Amino acid sequence: MAQIKLSNLRHSYMPSPQGPQDYALKEIDVTWRDGGAYALLGPSGCGKSTLLNIISGLLTPSEGQILFDDRDVTALPPDQRNIAQVFQFPVIYDTMTVGENLAFPLKNRGVDPATIKRRVDEIAEMLDVTDMLNTRASGLSPDNKQKISMGRGLVRDDVNAVMFDEPLTVIDPHLKWKLRSKLKELHQRVKATMIYVTHDQTEALTFADEVVVMQEGEVVQIGTPVELFERPQHTFVGHFIGSPGMNVLPCEARGDRALFEGHEVALEGPVAGSGGRTDLGIRPEYVGFGPEGIPAHVTKVADIGRHYVVSAMVGASPVKAVTEHAPPEPGSQVFLQFKPEQTRVYRDGWIATEERAR
């Protein structure tokens, strides 16, 4: 068990990177608390797998340090870092039984047979695979295989952190949910630091206490699922998290108000800074309908079960709204109301409004 600290980490796959564009990871500074459940969330190619491989030791970063409990492990190979990693596609030693698979990491480390047996039985019980211990691992279903590869990480009691690299990719949808709750349960039982890489916001938000959102090799925001939803620090976070994502609308900032398509909109607080490109950010959940407000033309209404997603045009800008009540008809004229405390201005993508003291 350990706290994991990444300090001034940068990585490039090129031998002599010229500028920031050559880096797969740009300047990462994060501290992960011992025993926490974290998710690395971002679209494909944002550098999250690179970051994971750097932590596990499969990659050596171009610059910066990795500290486990203040011990510098940057130069250590994976087997000396005491980490476990679960890969996108289940890795199983085909010729071994389930039990032998689970025992493999302990055997390689010269643990005595009695301890191996005790640990394997313990982990098998945790994973509900006790009845499969003596079957050949090659014939298992993908979800069981993934459980076994997870078990190989958990079987070592000295493990500092368990890392998951999109572990549910090959699992059937109806089993994904089951395996996810198993993971959550395991985290509570073994209390190891867990880092979960995914591009699926549902997986990230349900698994993690804290989510690290990445884009193009940069950490854009670290926060609890609620923080990410309520107050995205960057338009990317707003857009990437939530379904549908945050409305990002071009606007002009004027003190603590914004001018959007010629309409004045109240904001959560005064806008800081000047220059650059300004956008208005508001989640569809906080766009309401009323007798007055911003006139809009409804183009489409989608019924997605629990609520309706209304698409409307304000001038040339499309705006989405979510409502649980009877939605307006497509083609009708409505008035949109933006909830002021949830309406923000972003300058060049980053949040520019100050949070109003509550």
Next chain:
Amino acid sequence: MRTENQKAWFFVLPVLALVAFNALVPMMTVVNYSVQETFGNNQFFWEGLGWFEQILRSDRFQAALGRQFLFTALILMIEVPLGIIVALSMPRKGFWVPVCLVLMALPMLIPWNVVGSMWNIFTLPKIGLLGYFLNDVLGINYDMTQQPLSAWITIVVMDVWHWTSLVVLLCYAGLVSIPDAYYQAAKIDGASPWSVFRYIQLPKMKTVLTIAVLLRFMDSFNIYTEPFVLTGGGPGNSTTLLSIDLVKIALGQFDLGPAAAMSLIYFAITLLVSWVFYTLMTKDDAQ
């Protein structure tokens, strides 16, 4: 009520016709010869299983069969491990991959009788580069035209040179299909290089290795051209393998009956051993 559609048979017919002409008909001719005796003039006399008995009891056949098994065993014991080692040490990516692959494929592209001639010239004492080097530079008494041991070493080395590439290429194909995650997981699990080979690489190569062993068995068991061109079965009968002996009986002595019986026995042994290999090597998968 059977409502099965029998039309599928029509699609198989062309293949059946082809196989009938290039395999079944010639084979039946051989079966026909194997139970009859002829003295020319297209006159045949019924012989029953007499030829089979004669062949199986003959010292000459048994000796040739023994040599054949020895040759094939040596070939498999050298080429399979060597092929695996070479495949493991080949680069997986980068500039050298195509270079290695082409170099590996080269020996297999050379026609069999050319290989025989090449090695003949190469190893002849006084004339050949290797023959001269061994005898006159190193002072090793080597003459594959006179000494059985030299002849054996030469045909084995020639086959290893010619066909190890096949094992290498098949194993290499199996190796490159292993995802990186397996090696990474093994690293994290603290596996030794031997464990990586034993539990990851070997199991993943198993299918192609089965094919490699079967192909090398059948080819080396039926080998004719190369040793015939190189040693002609000599010195004496020391390198007279089954196929060489068979041709001697069939075309040299024109004993069509015994030759036909021997062909069938030869074929049956090849089939049987292939089946045993296949069953043994795929036994685990059936579980």
